[in-house]
Amino acid sequence: MAAAEETSKSSEAFPMKGGDGPNSYFKNSIYQRGAVDVAKQILNNEIAEKLDVEILLPSNTFSLADLGCSVGPNTFSAVDNILEAVRLKYQCQGLDSQIPEFQVFFNDHTLNDFNMLFKSLPPNRQYYAAGVPGSFHGRIFPNNSIHLFHSSSTNHWLSRVPKELVNKNCPAWNKGEIHYSNSTDEVVKAYEAQYAEDMECFLHTRSQEIVSGGLMVLIIPGRPNGTPHSKTLPNMMLQLLGTSLMEMARKGVVVEDKVDSFNIPAYYMSPQELEAAVERNGCFNIEKIENLPSPLGDGAAIGTRVLAYHMRAASEGLIKQQFGEEILDELFDLFCKKLEQKPSIFESGKGIYFLVVLMKRMPN
């Protein structure tokens, strides 16, 4: 067997902001929570329809893994929703007495704040909890050991920044930008290639870890088919964050070279791109793929300040690493002002686009 860490050591860690302070992911992830909530009904129906309870045999433990769980509380809602759906499935089939025990594996990067996660575990939970440190871009579970994978608001994170972006001699050098929505075709292609490689690796490793007939549910912030990257809300927000950094570079607060070599390793895929990746992998059948109703309504309704805090909780680890902690307050104040000055990015009347996909592991 390959050591878990060996297969994943080439990926980098971008954990969400830990603890439960005002800037923490714990306190700034209601948007992601919204996605979990709106997906609930879909999951209830789909799991009831698609789950084959015989995949558990001969054991009677149902193993669920939440990939990229961060520190809670969203992961606990997602887990509760899924376990409720599984229990319903048993009850509807008249198998009340055979409802299994549940073991839930909470996975995230090794540097995730697992102490915080464990302290926040619901005290009256009806499952056995375990934390699994390591990148889901590599192997983290034994063969055939998981019955249902769930991951929400994680698959847009790439395993690393594409190398070409930081090479001054490369056509994909991403000068003055921190993402791809306002960049050259070469930059976009480098991001697309990294996404394709990462998704291939993600599906391949999961296909080994999941039992035959097991389900995988992914809730992914992405972009609708046919929508250009530059018209996608998260891309537009990252564009503004980049503009804020460049403004600080002009003022001499940060070094421009550092902005040139800084890139956010996130890619917002379309349903078509995901379908193509699943087809290339060949181990899963897509049982359902659909757009989620926008959680919490449109961006304007949520408020720019809340959105700015969300962006901070998710990205400050990366930014701190490159520019130091001392720029964070100024940067996100500036970013928040820029968001307020640009209500046009919410013009479409939509919030962040999420797609939900449910796939089943086909027999070998």
Add this chain to the structure above:
Amino acid sequence: MAAAEETSKSSEAFPMKGGDGPNSYFKNSIYQRGAVDVAKQILNNEIAEKLDVEILLPSNTFSLADLGCSVGPNTFSAVDNILEAVRLKYQCQGLDSQIPEFQVFFNDHTLNDFNMLFKSLPPNRQYYAAGVPGSFHGRIFPNNSIHLFHSSSTNHWLSRVPKELVNKNCPAWNKGEIHYSNSTDEVVKAYEAQYAEDMECFLHTRSQEIVSGGLMVLIIPGRPNGTPHSKTLPNMMLQLLGTSLMEMARKGVVVEDKVDSFNIPAYYMSPQELEAAVERNGCFNIEKIENLPSPLGDGAAIGTRVLAYHMRAASEGLIKQQFGEEILDELFDLFCKKLEQKPSIFESGKGIYFLVVLMKRMPN
């Protein structure tokens, strides 16, 4: 199924000192490491002889749990020793090609420093790692899910201080003492009863979680059969720690009432007591029980300062809770002096006594 936390909520948490600072358990546990090391040869032989590789069927994942793992590095040595022994067993039987995948569950209290543990995981480990938060005095794993339990230097910890000790109106009120070696018979009986209850609960919960034919290895700091509590090194050390606290109470540095109501929830069992508990439980067969050669030689050879630091790493959480952090340096300086002034406690020429026991889960 009972919620994991529900069955264990009445036990208290006494995690070892986290992080990797000068007073941490990480830096002050070579003694416990010594016990793991001297047990290695015994385990190699015993696992080779007693492990039935068919307990894995039909899965091919070997699940090992280390209970009370703390933050490392000792747990990693213990795990490596055991996995080496299991691999040897397969190789000796000519089953090289069937060596299973390994999943290792690192368990400790929810307040244990799992972040530190996960950061310290050996990068080239040949197993999948998971952390399991919760007291091993309650259920922490699904039924029939573990093939081998290991626990080292943990079973002397009780789930709580016996209630009678802190009741002024009770004959077992433990005035002026923090342990039982210099106390009334009532105090000793209260400790013995708590030990018996905890060990019963420990064996009962493990008997549900382990597969039929699975093995459990415990390395326990205890006392030889027939040795009075007051002649056991850890008891004598705790006695000196109590004397130090009382001396600080006389100086007015701590409040005497707080010493009266403070008790260390640890009990040093004899092999006979352990055998009786296993017999009462009725689910395990003791395959081997023996005294370990004293790790690191006698106490005098190790040095009083090292022993004092070990005591601090293991007990400062408890002491801080009762008396505040500010007394720790003074207390352990005083304790160290008292140890130096009393070489007679090492007179027997022995260090801390450890017993190692290997049991097998009998079929239901």
